[in-house]
Amino acid sequence: MLSSRSVVWLSLWDNEKLVVAQTRIRYGCIHGNRTISGVTGVTKIGRTISDEELDKVALQAIDAVDAEPHGIFGVDMTFDKNRIPNLTEINIG
Numbered sequence: 001m002l003s004s005r006s007v008v009w010l011s012l013w014d015n016e017k018l019v020v021a022q023t024r025i026r027y028g029c030i031h032g033n034r035t036i037s038g039v040t041g042v043t044k045i046g047r048t049i050s051d052e053e054l055d056k057v058a059l060q061a062i063d064a065v066d067a068e069p070h071g072i073f074g075v076d077m078t079f080d081k082n083r084i085p086n087l088t089e090i091n092i093g
Helices: 052-065
Strands: 002-014 017-029 043-049 071-080 085-092
Touching (some): 002 052, 002 085, 052 085
Antiparallel strands (some): 017 043
């Protein structure tokens, strides 16, 4: 089972080169009352953090879906009871 602790790793790519990335831990979601889990993909309250393990998971996820990333990629992760990040969604914008 996953915990309620989740993060989003948002990145901008230019022809396979990572330009910038930001990781935010979510402390609340907009419209959470509309889902069984209380979690949606829209952060209501968040804080920017730095975590090399999250960077690694996100980069592996993006590499798995696109060998030549270009544009905006968002990777959502939720932690399990052992505090291990689990990939839940990739958004390509």
